[in-house]
Amino acid sequence: MSNLNKTPSSNRLHISIFGKRNMGKSTLINAITGQNLAIVSDFAGTTTDPIYKAMEILPIGPCVLIDTAGIDDVGALGDLRIKKTMEVVRKTDIALITVDYNGFLEFDYNIIDILNKNNTPFIVVINKADIEKPNSDFLTELENLNYPYINLSAEQKDRMEDMKGLIIQHSPMEFESPSILGDLIEDGDHIVLVIPIDTGMPKGRIILPQVQTMRDILDNSGIIHTCKDTELQATLDGLKHPPKLVITDSQAFERVSAMVPEGVLLTSFSILFARYKGDLNRMVDGAKTLMSLKSGDKFLVSEACTHHVQKDDIGRYKIPKWIDEKIDTGIDFDIVAGRDYPENLKDYKLVIHCGGCTLNRKEMLGRIDISYREGVPILNYGLCIAALYGILDRALKPFPEVNEIWKKK
Missing domain, CATH: 3.40.50.300 (P-loop containing nucleotide triphosphate hydrolases)
Structure with missing residues (x-):
C-alpha cells in the first residue's frame, strides 16, 4: 500500500x-x-x-x-x-x-x-x-x-x-499514469538531471516533476547524477562513460544541448510529462502549428497550478517573448490558470499548456480531447521551447515512434 x-x-x-x-x-x-x-x-x-x-x-x-x-x-x-x-x-x-x-x-x-x-x-x-x-x-x-x-x-x-x-x-x-521513463532505461544506466536554480525555483526544494522523475529512475534501478546547468560540463567530464540520458529543465534546453555530446540522448522533464500525463503523439501536432503562427493569430497559455507570478514567469512572459522574437511579432495570447479550462477555443490557433504535474492523467487527457474536438492543437512548455530553439528533433530522439511522427510533418 x-x-x-x-x-x-x-x-x-x-x-x-x-x-x-x-x-x-x-x-x-x-x-x-x-x-x-x-x-x-x-x-x-x-x-x-x-x-x-x-x-x-x-x-x-x-x-x-x-x-x-x-x-x-x-x-x-x-x-x-x-x-x-x-x-x-x-x-x-x-x-x-x-x-x-x-x-x-x-x-x-x-x-x-x-x-x-x-x-x-x-x-x-x-x-x-x-x-x-x-x-x-x-x-x-x-x-x-x-x-x-x-x-x-x-x-x-x-x-x-x-x-x-x-x-x-x-x-x-x-x-495511474505509465512509468515516466521506465521503458527508456535499463538497470545500472546513468542518468544526468539538469536542474537550474533560478528565481522560479521554490526555496529549499525542487519541483514535483523533478522529484517524481528521480523516484522513477530509482524504481527502475538507474543511477542519478544531479547538477545545475552551470555544473553540467564538469559533471559530464567526471563520468567514466557517457550517460544514457540527460534530462533538463526546458528553460535550459539551448545551453544544455550545446554541452551534451550528440551521441547522448537528451530530453526535458516537461517532454517526459507530456507522455506521462497526456498524449505525446498528439502534442507533437502542436509544434508544427506553433512554427506557423503569424501576426494577428492568438494562442492560449494554460497553467494548471496557481502560483505567485514573477517578472520572468515562463508561461506569461518568457514563452510569449520568445514567440515574438523567433516567429513573428503581433501574435496575441490569453492566460487561464488553475482548474479553469475553456470549452470554447474558437478564438485560438494553439494551446500552450504547462507540464500538468498537478493534474491527474484523466484531466490532462480531457484537456487534450477538448482541444482536438475544437480543432485547436495543443503542446506543452517543453515541446514549445524545444521547437522554438530548433532542437525538438533531438529532444524527441528518446521516443523513436514519436520522433518519426514529428519528422513526417
Whole structure:
C-alpha cells in the first residue's frame, strides 16, 4: 500500500460523488472514510462547491474524494455550482451517483450521459435503505442497463466494505499514469538531471516533476547524477562513460544541448510529462502549428497550478517573448490558470499548456480531447521551447515512434 505522504494528489484515484441535492452525498463520504470530513445537514444544498480530500482508504489505497454540489441546484448561483460540478467530471476516475429508493430523475440521466461521453465508469449508490426499499422497477432498469449498483444506508454506515469492493472492481486499470521513463532505461544506466536554480525555483526544494522523475529512475534501478546547468560540463567530464540520458529543465534546453555530446540522448522533464500525463503523439501536432503562427493569430497559455507570478514567469512572459522574437511579432495570447479550462477555443490557433504535474492523467487527457474536438492543437512548455530553439528533433530522439511522427510533418 502506498504511503499517504508519498503519493501526490495527481497520482491518486479520483472518486467523485454526484447526485441531486439532499441525496446524502456528504454522508456517504463520511461513511466511506470513517471520518466527519463533509458537512451534513437536512437543508438541501449544503455543499456549494466541489470539496477535495486526499487520503488513504483501506483497501482502496491513496485516493482523492470529491464531494460535489447537487446537480439539480437552482437559480443563477445554482447554475454556477452545476458548472463547477461538471468540471469535476474531467478529472474523475470513477463516479458514485447517489440516488434514493425512487430511482433516476432527469438530473441523474444527464450526469450519466456526461460520464458516458467522458468514458468515466460509475456506480449507482441507492442510499437511504434505512428508510425504504428501492422501487422494484428501478432495480429492473439498473439490471437491464447493466449499471453496477449497491443499496445501502450511508447514515447507518452499512455495507461500506461492499462499497469499497465495488470501487476497486470498477475503477479503470489505467487511472495511474505509465512509468515516466521506465521503458527508456535499463538497470545500472546513468542518468544526468539538469536542474537550474533560478528565481522560479521554490526555496529549499525542487519541483514535483523533478522529484517524481528521480523516484522513477530509482524504481527502475538507474543511477542519478544531479547538477545545475552551470555544473553540467564538469559533471559530464567526471563520468567514466557517457550517460544514457540527460534530462533538463526546458528553460535550459539551448545551453544544455550545446554541452551534451550528440551521441547522448537528451530530453526535458516537461517532454517526459507530456507522455506521462497526456498524449505525446498528439502534442507533437502542436509544434508544427506553433512554427506557423503569424501576426494577428492568438494562442492560449494554460497553467494548471496557481502560483505567485514573477517578472520572468515562463508561461506569461518568457514563452510569449520568445514567440515574438523567433516567429513573428503581433501574435496575441490569453492566460487561464488553475482548474479553469475553456470549452470554447474558437478564438485560438494553439494551446500552450504547462507540464500538468498537478493534474491527474484523466484531466490532462480531457484537456487534450477538448482541444482536438475544437480543432485547436495543443503542446506543452517543453515541446514549445524545444521547437522554438530548433532542437525538438533531438529532444524527441528518446521516443523513436514519436520522433518519426514529428519528422513526417
